[in-house]
Amino acid sequence: MxxxxxxxxxxxxxxxxxxxxxxxxxxxxxxxxxxxxxxxxEKDMRKIADAMNCDLVIKLxxxxxx
Numbered sequence: 001m002x003x004x005x006x007x008x009x010x011x012x013x014x015x016x017x018x019x020x021x022x023x024x025x026x027x028x029x030x031x032x033x034x035x036x037x038x039x040x041x042e043k044d045m046r047k048i049a050d051a052m053n054c055d056l057v058i059k060l061x062x063x064x065x066x
Contacts, residue, residue: 002045003035009052023051 010020021031024047034040040048042058049056 001038002040003038006035006048006052009054013052015052020048020051024048 006020010016017032017035018028021028024031024044026034026044034044042056046056
């Protein structure tokens with residue numbers, strides 16, 4: 001899911017993976033693999049969000065009755 005959000009935002013900002021990777025201090029290959037496998041640590045997701053001028057919000061919402 002994160003991959004889809006990142007790719008949409010990249011289109012909005014006219015960024016390619018190489019530019020985004022450089023902005024977060026990673027290689028394009030490393031970024032591409034991590035996004036493809038949905039294998040990102042929270043700190044990397046925050047770096048990506050920050051580079052694209054976005055906030056990363058992670059929520060736990062209690063289920064009804066709990």
